[in-house]
Amino acid sequence: xxxLSEIKLDEGFLSEIIxxxxxxxxxxxxxxxxxxxxxxxxxxxxxxxxxxxDRKCYDIFDTPMCRSEQCTCKLSTSxxxxxxxxxxxxxxxxxxxxxxxxxxxxxxxxDIIGCVENFIDISERLEKDRIIMEQKEGLLxxxxxxxxHLQDEILELSxxxxxxxxxxxxxxxxxxxxxxxxxxxxxxLLESIEYTRSSFVIIDITGVPTxxxxxxxxxxxxxxxxxxxxxxxILTGVGPHIARVISEGDVDLDNIIVRAxxxxxxxxxxxxxxxxxxxxxxxxxxxxxxxxxxEYKK
Amino acid sequence: MEPFSVFSLGEILLVSIEEEIDDSSVQxxxxxxxxxxxRQKSYGVIVDLQNLEVVDSFLxxxxxxxxxxxxxxxxTMVIAGLAVPVVMILLDFGIxxxxxxxxxxxxxxxxxxxxxxGYKEDNxxxxx
Numbered sequence: 001x002x003x004l005s006e007i008k009l010d011e012g013f014l015s016e017i018i019x020x021x022x023x024x025x026x027x028x029x030x031x032x033x034x035x036x037x038x039x040x041x042x043x044x045x046x047x048x049x050x051x052x053x054d055r056k057c058y059d060i061f062d063t064p065m066c067r068s069e070q071c072t073c074k075l076s077t078s079x080x081x082x083x084x085x086x087x088x089x090x091x092x093x094x095x096x097x098x099x100x101x102x103x104x105x106x107x108x109x110x111d112i113i114g115c116v117e118n119f120i121d122i123s124e125r126l127e128k129d130r131i132i133m134e135q136k137e138g139l140l141x142x143x144x145x146x147x148x149h150l151q152d153e154i155l156e157l158s159x160x161x162x163x164x165x166x167x168x169x170x171x172x173x174x175x176x177x178x179x180x181x182x183x184x185x186x187x188x189l190l191e192s193i194e195y196t197r198s199s200f201v202i203i204d205i206t207g208v209p210t211x212x213x214x215x216x217x218x219x220x221x222x223x224x225x226x227x228x229x230x231x232x233x234i235l236t237g238v239g240p241h242i243a244r245v246i247s248e249g250d251v252d253l254d255n256i257i258v259r260a261x262x263x264x265x266x267x268x269x270x271x272x273x274x275x276x277x278x279x280x281x282x283x284x285x286x287x288x289x290x291x292x293x294x295e296y297k298k
Numbered sequence: 299m300e301p302f303s304v305f306s307l308g309e310i311l312l313v314s315i316e317e318e319i320d321d322s323s324v325q326x327x328x329x330x331x332x333x334x335x336x337r338q339k340s341y342g343v344i345v346d347l348q349n350l351e352v353v354d355s356f357l358x359x360x361x362x363x364x365x366x367x368x369x370x371x372x373x374t375m376v377i378a379g380l381a382v383p384v385v386m387i388l389l390d391f392g393i394x395x396x397x398x399x400x401x402x403x404x405x406x407x408x409x410x411x412x413x414x415x416g417y418k419e420d421n422x423x424x425x426x
Binding site (some may be wrong): 186187190193228231 | 376381385413
């Protein structure tokens with residue numbers, strides 16, 4: 001074997017190189033006849049170069065774009081352009097995904113006399129891509145699940161309903177309130193009112209940093225729901241900023257009692273409860289008097 | 299048989315509505331309650347809705363109307379026993395019921411009526 005530098009780039013050696021390349025290469029004339037094909041290209045369709053020689057390229061290589069206006073040879077020879085693309089090669093009922101490039105072939109005068117096409121099998125690459133995508137999706141899904149789980153945890157943690165006195169429950173809200181959280185808090189509150197038979201609810205928003213009109217309406221909606229349960233709402237811990245926001249929006253504060261601190265709210269509620277108890281005792285004693293009078297009459 | 303019952307507890311009227319009440323019965327209910335209140339000089343009416351699974355806008359409107367009617371007859375109406383799912387549905391539909399007063403149950407409603415000053419000391423109370 002001679003040294004590489006001594007080899008002359010003659011025709012025979014060039015064809016040796018083409019035959020050694022692992023991607024498929026073939027040359028057609030303007031009538032789609034295959035003039036030359038390398039063994040790798042022929043092997044891809046399960047043939048030898050001799051089988052393919054002087055046959056129409058669309059008989060050997062069956063792809064969706066053959067025999068149509070999309071024929072890549074036709075496009076690159078008529079428009080004098082280089083064409084890239086991906087397509088499916090149909091061989092014995094199997095489909096092999098390929099990537100191809102075609103460019104026009106010229107003679108020494110510069111006229112286009114045919115087309116050179118080279119193509120490679122990309123099924124492995126696509127398979128790898130698919131696996132990567134799958135893994136990516138799996139990871140994303142897992143992350144979403146984790147986030148959802150954490151959100152649920154936070155919801156659990158952040159909306160406790162506390163019984164602070166007989167007949168008084170408190171809902172201290174902490175952090176930002178979105179409609180989902182507000183809805184859950186409301187439902188919990190109503191359930192605990194029903195369960196504890198409370199007459200007063202203290203909603204404390206000291207721990208809510210800012211409020212937009214939407215959140216304000218959620219709080220007021222909760223107060224509305226509490227009213228339907230026959231219970232009174234006391235709103236406490238309204239900071240200056242939140243007070244501004246609520247007063248700017250046209251919300252009606254009719255069925256809400258506002259107190260500055262939770263302590264004040266509790267004072268108010270306990271006072272009211274004591275009043276009620278007293279009036280009940282009064283009624284009970286009157287009933288006693290009434291019934292003893294009735295007995296006396298007998 | 300009407301899908302509601304009216305009990306008279308002295309000067310307080312207790313109206314209990316069954317699970318399903320149709321629209322025409324609601325009308326009958328309104329007329330009947332208003333009439334009894336006028337005849338018996340009741341000062342309070344408790345409407346117990348604890349058997350209801352849903353309060354639609356028709357019933358809501360008519361309850362409000364009843365409350366306004368009773369107010370003109372110098373009587374107070376209190377709704378008692380709304381369940382949590384019913385409340386949630388009312389809110390979802392945006393039904394506000396501004397003219398009504400509410401209580402957790404009949405017992406609390408009685409208390410509320412007495413608190414509201416319907417109780418008159420000079421005639422020895424409502425439960426005589």
